[in-house]
Amino acid sequence: MSNAEATRARRTASTKVGVWSAGLGLLAATSVLGLWLFTTVPDVRQLLILFCLGTAVVCLLVIALHQRSSGGRRSANDVALAACARATEEAQYSAPASAAVQWTLPSRRGQQLRSFFWVVGISTALFGIFALAAGTPQRSELVERIHAAGAEFGVAQAEKVSDVRRKSSRGKDPYTATATVQLPVEPGDEPVSATVKTTTNQPLRPGDAVDVLYAPAQPRLGAVAGDESSLGAELRGETMPAYMRWLFVAAWVFSCLGAAGHVSMRHGFRSLAHLGSNDKAIRGRYWRVGGAGSRTGQESSGKETYLEIQTDAGHARFHTSVGKQGLPAVMEGQQLWLCWDSHRGGQKSRFSPSRTPAVLVFDTGLVVHGMMKVDDVETLNDSGVSVEKLGPTPEMGRPFRLFDARAQWPLIVEPLVLQVCLVVLVCAALLTFDLANGWRWTAGIVGFLGVFAAAGLYVGDDTSTKRAEA
Secondary structure (H helix, E strand, O other): OOHHHHHOOOOOHHHHHHHHHHHHHHHHHHHHHHHHHHOOOHHHHHHHHHHHHHHHHHHHHHHHHHHHHOOOOOOHHHHHHHHHHHHHHHHHHOOOOOOOOOOEOOOOHHHHHHHHHHHHHHHHHHHHHHHHHHOOOOOOHHHHHHHHOOOEEEEEEEEEEEEEEEOOOOOOOOEEEEEEEEEOOOOOOOOEEEEEEEEEOOOOOOOOEEEEEEOOOOHHHOEEEOOHHHHHHHHOOOOOOHHHHHHHHHHHHHHHHHHHHHHHHHOOOOOOOEOOOOEEEEEEEEEEEEOOOOOOOOOOOOOOOEEEEEEOOEEEEEEOOOOOOOOOHHHOOOEEEEEEEOOOOOOOOOOOOOEEEEEEEEOOOEEEEEEEEHHHHHHHHOOOEEHHHOOOOHHHHOOOEEOOHHHHHHHHOOHHHHHHHHHHHHHHHHOOOOOOHHHHHHHHHHHHHHHHHHHHHHHOOOOOOOOOOO
């Protein structure tokens, strides 16, 4: 078996379904947000957004059908156990081969990208729902008629003012009123009056000037009180003013930066596909899972679980996303190489990272990517050996299998998550229509909370306490 074949990531049907479904779903969510913010033709905008949401619904159906055709939902522990069993079986039937000085391992790039786009996808969905609820899907009926007749902004004179009210008792709040105004017309034309609802900083009086939007060619259509700053966005068919649109864009960009920070903390930026001069290794064996909430129940000062690795230099804590159950029980006690980047975080500067990329290479060929805290690896640096100084070992000639149970997430995701996602998509579709404010914000709140609920259900560890057996 060649080195490329040995380290090539194995893509199952579930992995392919997950990649395509997640990719199309993220593309649909991003398209909805972009179309809502920057498209100015209401009917076309609504049609395109509904098409994007329909594509996302198809993705949910594909995941549900794939899960059903595969025999139903499986727990993350079952998927992990199957991966470990395959690695052990391959190790038994593979022949040792000559190994290069530098190790070539399955890359963690897929895990990094999935982690990055997970955060981006959640933030895009949240911003999309919020933008849909805060925006206006189409022009009001009167503004639409005036727009079709050739709308212009002008200044009218108030002839009669009634129902003058203050929005609240606070001194800086504006006044509202119902005013009959005389619209500006061409000299010699018959004067035309219109009734408008006004909002002013001072109480409106007869004879005051009122900014209005009207159609000079057909003034009898009526008018709407307001100027370019208050009615310009609606007149152009935009869903919200320009400053709000760019606030959403800026927030989305910051969420991408936050996603990059999340990847740096969880996986680092190295793919760790090749181990070289900056990497050290030490022999050890998998001991157990530890940390807060782990199945061992042991006390820990940290808030996250980790894999405890027993080495000649002591116990090492290896942080990776395997959940509170840790690795399957069949892996306990198995021999491995613990490798880490000894250069990252070693400068001791203020901006030096607090974690360094690390990897577990089991003698069976199973590869588990993760991170180690820089403070923890300091105790191992003296005992660790540079990878370049390691001679060929039997396990290095075996085919490597990447341990990444979450890559098969279509098998792991609960049906309830898919149902909640469907509710979110329905709420988003409703928000493309002209709803009353009460119903609009109700749909927005339900959709917003639905995104949080779906994300929380997905990232939650398997609640089953039953340990899978070999």
